[in-house]
Amino acid sequence: MNDTLEFSRSDVRRVWPVPGAHDDKYSRGVLGIVAGSEAYPGAAVLVVGSAIRAGSAFVRYVGPRRAQDLVLARHPEAVMYASTDAGESLPRCQAWVVGPGVADHPDQDAVIGSIAEAGLPMVVDAGALVPVARARASGQCAATSDQVLLTPHANELVATLRALGHDVVAADVTQDRVGHARLLAEAAKATVLLKGSRTIVVQTDGVAVSLPAATPWLATAGSGDTLAGIAGALLAGGLSAADAGASASWVHARAAELASGGGPISALDVADMIPAVITALLVDGPGRG
Template identity: 45%
Template sequence: MVDVREWSRADTVPFLRVPTADDDKYSRGVVAVRTGSNAYPGAAVLGVEAAWRTGAGFVRFVGEGRAADAVIARRPETVAAADIGSTRVDAWVIGSGTSAAHRSWDEDRALHDILAGTAPVAVDAGALDLAPKATAPLVVTPHAGEFARLRARLGLNAGSSGDRAADAAEVAALLSATVLLKGATTLIAAPDGSVTNVTGAPGWLATAGAGDVLAGMLGALIATNADAPLDEVAAAATWLHGYAAALASGAADGPGHPIVALDVAEAIPAAIEDLLS
């Protein structure tokens, strides 16, 4: 059995950075997002929205087609261009709303370049298959089905051993990366074998697109906490994600009500304000 630490509200607060008079848009964190597709442009919108709402000072979107159009329609302050060029990037978010089976050669090449870089990368959904060959600092964010496929790709038993924490720690060690295994109880495993769990999110958070919001939040907190351990940043993002969902659904004060993923993104500022007050 693996010892598991419980993450708390108090643990989350130090990762919420309040800008000062000396800050500018770059010092507040630059997040580059390569997510979404013509089939799933909404994933890009949700991730970009969440990155802005979590406090990034600059968000750059490098996807194309319908995803780029949808992002700019929703968040016109986003810089959308395929070529990053010399733009500083503090964190990447990739994979949400994409499929490895339909990835073009150009997209594959671009993702490999990102994963061979030095900026930390939040890897979601359709880019998880590339994680085993990455050299950049990583946080991978699979749900249960994606986690089983990732284990199989690593040559491990794809089925659960019954000890999710041990399974997550095993993958984290093999990848030399942080594993954020999503679920009603989300587990965050670091490469050194330590595991943290995050509980308390309302059941209403089990809705399409919630993971895309979490990926954007994670990118923003990585970008604004450059010197912090990635597993702790991932735990903070996960706790804040659940708390924003509780506020959005009314579950913080009662049984709550149904929500959609965009409701969670829009509740992030209020959640941050409450934690900082």
């Protein structure tokens, strides 16, 4: 990873959006979320919860009723939309998170397609990676590369590259993570966050940054959903895709470290620690990278 720059605590502190006296819930950035499904409703709870804890003052959630009920039970401040209604008229949002936990839901797929066609800033994860990458590669999406953040793990990177016509296997990515993240960034005309013990964020111009190593306990179900929520909050708050992805990864890793204390954690444990990490980031002086 010699050809990457280090993204540190001071970098996160420099770009993190902080509300002012004249801000309201709209000016701070409204985030739309298309996540979860009948099969994976918990993904919706994790994305919404981490976005709110990361600073989203207004979250609009689009998804099936079961997921809506679970989200409202934990986060009554979130506003619910049925996928059919959102597909006909997209709720007004500054940015979107699309794809976590979405599985075989045509109405949600249609909403994701509408968001992509509208050229809106978005964090793209899991079930939305392949269709959005294909649409961007074919020129169907108007958003610029610094407004779109793709967040695959290694296996999803392989699947997405193969869907774009590249003959890639898992061993190739293991051997050259940065190079293959750059390949996807160029092909999909988007910023790419490749998740792993050392997360990297790559822009279409080839610039790559790496994050400090995270605790291995962060490799747990739902971890990517919490990361997507943090990144979405930052994208809605006005950050570029690269700064949103790198800053979200830094906070995500520190929240996991705080929650773990050296032992096992759940994705909800990580989400619960996000406000404490942000408070320490903004209030304390310079600290560990």
